[in-house]
Amino acid sequence: MDYKKKPLPPVVGKAGFGLLGIGLVLMILAFAVNTQRAFFDYLWMYMFLVSIGVGSLALVALEYLVGATWSTPFRRISEFLASIIPVLAILVIPLFFGMHDLFHWTHPETLQNDPLLQSKASYLNVNFFIVRVAIIFVIWLAFYFLFIRNSQKQDVTKDPALTRQSIKLSAIFAILFIVTISVTAIDWMMSLEYHWYSTMFGVYYFAGTLYVSFAVAAFFAVKLNENGYLSERLSNNHYYSFGAFMFAFNIFWAYIAFSQYMLIWYADIPEETFWIIMRMKGSWAYFSIGLVFVHFIIPFLILLPRSSKVRPGLLTKMAVWFVLAHFYDLYWLIMPTYFKDGFVFGWSELGFMMFAIGLIITVFRIRAAKTNLVPVGDPKLESGLNFHLN
C-alpha cells in the first residue's frame, strides 16, 4: 500500500500536555491537602492506566494469536497505547510509599490481632508483594519490547518470519497476561479489603481491561482515519469489529459482575457479603445501581443494532462513554475503602483523571511522531484493508 506518514496536528500535543500539566498540579495539591485520599486517587488512576496499557498489549497479542486481519491496519494504535507500560513502571514507585495508607494489612498491629490475616500472611506480606509487582513488570516490559521491536522492524524488512515469531510470543503472553492481570487485580484492589473472598475478582478486572482497551483503540482508529492519517481504503465497515468487541466485552463484564454478585447473594455468608454491604451504604447504593446502568444497560442498548457499530460518530462517543464507565467501575472497586459513608468526587479526583487522560494522549503523540501509524510491512495488512462486512 502507499502510505505517507503525516505528523499529528499540534493541537493533540497541546491538549495532552495541557491535561497532563493541570492534572500534575492538582495531584501535587491533592497530596499536600490530604495524603491518604490522594493515595487512593493515585491507585485509582494507576489501575486505569494498567487497564489501558496492558490491555492494549493484550490486543496486539490477540491479533497475532488468532490471525485476525481486520485489526492489522489499526494495530499500531494499540502498540502506541501499550507504551504506557514503561511509564507505569515509574508510576508504580510512589504507590510503594503509600502502602501504609492504602493497605490495612501492612500494619503490624493488625497482623498481630487478626487470625484471618495471619492465615493469609504467607501470600499477603509486603516483601512478597513487592517481589510480585517486580516480576509482573519484568514480564510486561519484556513482552512489550519484543512485540514493538518485531513490529517496527517489519516496517523496514517486510519479513514474514517476524510475524511468525510474534505469534509464538503471543501464545506465551496470552497465558502470562491472564495470570499477571489477575494477580495485579488481587494485589492492588482486592487486598484493600483483605478479609474478603471472591474467586471472580481477577476475571472481573480482566473483563474491564479489554472493555476499555477496545474502546480507546476504537476512538483513536476512528479519529485518525476520519482525518486521513491511516488509509483511504479504510471505510466505516472496518470499524464494525471494534463496535462488536466493545459490545461483546460489555456483555462479558456484565456476565462476570453478575456472577460474582449472585454467588455472594446466594451464599449470604458474612465474609463475602460485607464487601457488597460497604457498597450499599449511604449514597454508595445509588452509585452501585448507577454502575449497572452506566457500565452495562445503556451501552448495551445503544450498541445493540448492527448499524450503530459502523457509525463513526456514535463509536467515538461510545468510546468516551466506555472510558468514563471504566473510571466509574474502578472507583466503585477502590474508593469504598476510603469513603466509607458515601462517595465523594472533588477536584482531587478530577485532577487524577485529567492526568491519566493527558498521559495517554501524550504517550500516543510521542510514539506517533516517530513511528508509522500503519504497520506497512505486515503481510496481513493487505487483507485487513480488503475487509468486507457482508
Added chain:
Amino acid sequence: MVSIMIKKLINFVKEYDSKDDREPRSKKLFGLAALYNTPNEIITAAADVAGKGYEKFDVYTPYPMHGMDDAMGMKSSKVGYVSFALGLTGMCLALLMIWWMSSVNYQNIIGGKPFFSLPPAIPITFEGTVLLTGIATVFGMLILFNQLPKINSPLNDTDFMKRVSSDKFGVVIKADDEKFSDSEVRKLFLSGGAFEIQEIYYRETNLGIKTPIFDGKFISIIFATAILTAIITYITLNIVLYDVVPFDWMWKQAKINSQSKSDFFPNKAGMREPVNGTVARGFLPYEYKGMPDSSVKLLSNPLAVSRKVLERGQERFNIYCSPCHGYFGEGDGRMKDQFPKPPSLHNQKVLNWSDGNIYHVITNGQNVMPSYAEQVSVDDRWAIIHYIRTLQRSKNASDEDLTKAK
C-alpha cells in the same frame, strides 16, 4: 449380497433424484438464468443487474461471497427487529415463569430468601432471552426473509442449479419483473461475460394451486422420519442404554447416606442417634405419662379456637386418626376388618371426657391404640382435640347452632 443391496440403494436414490428432471415443464417462463466463470464477473454482473433497476432477481454462488450484498444493492436485513422483539418476549416470559413458579404455584423457602427475588431469576431470564432470540433469528431468517422451505422451486433440479452449487456462479432475473424483456436481459448477461444463458420454465405442478407444504410425499417423509426417530430414541434410551448412568458423581459420593449400613460405628448404623435427653421442638415430654387418667382431667386446652387451629386439627386428624376412627369419628375407618374397630367418639363416655382425658389417650395410647406422642406434636394434639369437639358438636347440634349457621 451386501454390495448388491448397496448398489440397489444407490440406484434407487439416483433414480429418485432425477425423477424431478422428467417432471413436465410448462410453457410459462419463470426467468432467465446466466452462468459466469469467476467471482469477479458475478459481482460485476450483480451490480449491473441492480444498476439497471431490476428488482426480482437473485444471485447463486457455491459459497458465501463478501461484497455481494453491496453489489446487489441489498438493504440491511430486518431480521434483527424480529430477533429483538422475540428476545424481549423471551425475557418477559422467563421472568413471569420464575415469578409464578416460585411465588405463586409452588412456594418454597430456600436459604431464607424471599419467594421471588431478581438475582436467581436472572440466569433463567438470560436463557429465555437467548433461546427465543436464537429461535427467532434462525426461523425468522429462513421463513420470513428467505421464504424457505421452497421444496418446489422451478429452479430445483435444473442444470443451472447443479452448476451453481458446484463450480459456477449464476444470476436469475425473474420474468415477472416489471422491466423484464427477453432481448434486453440477454444483452445485459452477455455484456457481463456470461458463458451460458438458460431459460427456466415453471413446472406443471407450480402452476396449480397446490401448496407444496401439503404434498403427500413431503408429509409422509416427515412423518416417517418422526416415527423412525421416536422408535430409535426409545430403543436407544430404554433398551440399549438402560443400565448406563451418564453422570453419577452427585449420586455416588464418598459419604454415608442416612438409613444405610456403616462399619464405622459400633452399632453398624450410618445414621447417628440424637444425644440422650434431646427434645425435639413441639415434643415436650408428657409429665403424666403412665399415670391413671383421673389425674389429668383438669388439664385444659391451651389453644384458643380459631379457623386456623381447626383446619390444622382437621388435617392432622385426617392423617393420624381417621384410618381407624373414620373421618367423622364414628369408628368406621379405612382399617376396618384388618384392625379391631374402635368405639365411636360420639358415645357418652367420650362426650363426658374432659379435654385432658382425650389428650392423655392420644399421648399414652389406650388398649390397642398406640401412643401418638412420637408422631403428633403437643400443639397438634390439642388442635386435634378441638376438631374432635367440633365433630361431636356437629352430631349433637342445638337449635341455637342451627340458627347461627343460617
